[in-house]
Amino acid sequence: MDAHNNEQHWQRNLAVCVFGAFTTIIAMTLLLPFLPLYVEHLGVTDPAAIVQWSGVAFGATFLSAALTAPLWGRLGDRYGRKLMLIRASLGMAIAMSLIGLAENIWQLVLLRLLAGLLGGYASGATILVATQTPKARSGWALGILSSGIMAGSLAGPLIGGALPPLVGIRNTFFLSGAFIFVAFLATALLLKEVPRPKRAPVAKDAPRRDVAVNMAPVLAMFTVASLVTFSNMSIEPIITVYLMQLGAANVTLTAGLVMAAAALGSIISASRLGKLADRVGHWKVVIGCLMAAALLLIPQALVTEPWQLVVLRLLMGLALGGLLPCIASIIRHSVPEGIAGRMLGYSTSSQYVGQVLGPLAGGYLGGHVGMRVVFWVTCALMALGAVVTALARPKAVASEGHGHGEEHAAGHHHVK
Template sequence: MQRWKINLFVLMGGSFLVMAGMTMIMPFLSLYLQQDLGLSNEHEIGVWAGVIFAANFVTSFLFQPLWGKLSDKYGRKMMLLRSGFGMSIVMLLMGFASAPWHLLVLRMLNGVISGFMPAAVSLVSATTPKERMGFAMGTLQSGGTAGAILGPFMGGLLADNFGFRPIFYITGTLLFLASLLSWVLVHEKFDRAEAAMQPQVSVLKGFRDLMVIRQLPVLLTVTFLIQFAMLSPMPLIPLFVQKLHGTTDDLAFYAGFVGSVTGLSNMICAPLLGKLSDRIGAMRILLVSLAGAAVMLIPQAFAGSVGQLLIYRFMLGCFMGGLIPTVNALVRRYTPDGMESRAFGFNSSALSLGNMMGPVMGGALSGWIGIEGLFILSGALLFLTCIWATKALRVRQAAK
């Protein structure tokens, strides 16, 4: 097997383990605060859960560009291992937390040292032939998505049988295994001597240098808008399922099913759309996927049953498979050699900002427009993003 394919499939497996580990406990964070860390007031639990959840994205947003810069200087594999082994230690420590602020500090630290996925994207992009970039980005995305789907299910099973604290120990072990596999099996041709000869610039100067490239500001903005629109309704979907289905014994199952079906179709379609983008162009796939995701978001506001909602969510995931992977492929296309990791670091910061602000703004707006209004608003935002990206990218393509 060609070296780039070995790297791709090993890192796809590593992405699965990382995302499975990272999502095992997050759906049950409020229960962990209540049952293991001694909180009893419902409002207090909600505040702590929101702050702890957001803390990881805040520090990740701030530090990803720095790791991207160091990756271009010292190699992507080193940054991959730094993040993987570092997060495995932090996750183990979370299992020993005895107060909410312990968990908050560790989540902030986790965001500081995180970066396995951006480093994996950067390493794959640097070792994959450009004509196969779409397929590689889609395949890598499918591994992470599969982990995000199965993580909560595995976490639920483990929590029922062993409690919440062992989940952190298992998560740390999964992260350690992913890092170990990458250490042994992933190879990168990186000339440190040549990289050291390149002029060293600050993170801010590197950002300005990249933003001169006409397409990159557009792509970073698109990444933020995609995550913002997709995540703004997410915290309220279980309540919407309850409204459609009623309060029954199997409510948790249906809520989990609705939450995971999007990831299932995303996992299936991401490699297929990536391969198609290699044939007809990543920009076309991105624009069609933006429009398709917008179309599938709006009908969810008018779903009359859980079955209808499942269909719309499944179709939404099909189009989601053509969003972030194609953005990554386009970022690589327009980024000069030697600056890929830095560009992906800034793109990861844009993604983290969308992950952080989407649920916060969605929760704030839900009191006025409800989750139905959030679906419509998110769909409209993606429509506008599609129209703007079509004009902006084509204008910049012509200008180049």
């Protein structure tokens, strides 16, 4: 009966999760274009201080999200994932609406911290989809979810650029709060989580032994997850300046195109690469994508025209799109059900670490050593990621005989 239920509900669950993740990510990134204006509106007047406070306010959400992701993952393992999504969507709806009421810069920063603390819808949705989807379809489903998340981060700044002139900054926050509230209602009313079988008390030490066997691939995936977001974000701060050096006519527009191209590529490829991974094995796809990304970074360091960078970033996005869904699938298949949420939570934290460190490193290298160096360093990191993945791939994945029942269920037994 459970299996039938699972078959019935997983597609609806996926639709709800994609909608919820899409709206919450829009809310997290919405304020990028007008954040400096809001900071100024809250009484910060010095131009340097405005830039500094904008950075602090923006980063605050990701910092608190990184710190709490494993905790929410663990609570999800214990009390059910649907409950975590209800908490995240309601929490985000309240936090976003409160940001619209901020009176000074400290309140803004604290509320942004609160949004990250209460949020985590996208990572919760990843865990729910990874654990509730039939294993043979998990790569494809996680790819679709990943496309929704990336579409949200692409649409967020665009909406944030369009709304404030029409409705005002504070109303923009109220609107996004209302939108997330709709996601909260959809989650509470439409999502069906299949109850997990009760664990037998006898097997108390069994999962532990299992974890000990499988930790190498999981740790490798944490490293790769961090590298992927690091590589993606390391060139964000230097793109505008790099384009100036290349003599771009309309720098801000071209920078927007370059950033959007990578996201668009990922949106296009995520579910397709996920489907491919379900067929040929997730490990192969991760190694292939990392190698492709590393190779594509070489011409990015050598471009002479702005349009070349746009095309290369699109291709880079196509290569990177399959990585995070496949990483989630590998982690999901390498650990026992009871700790899947916690481990995927750590994976989310690793991604946030890359998201925070990437721009810092890229900005520093670009400013002190030169723009093109950033691409070379990122290329080396991607190649390193491919090597780490190849070394960490369990030998058991290739052999039929023993151990990884989870892997076999996912159709991994024919991975060489």
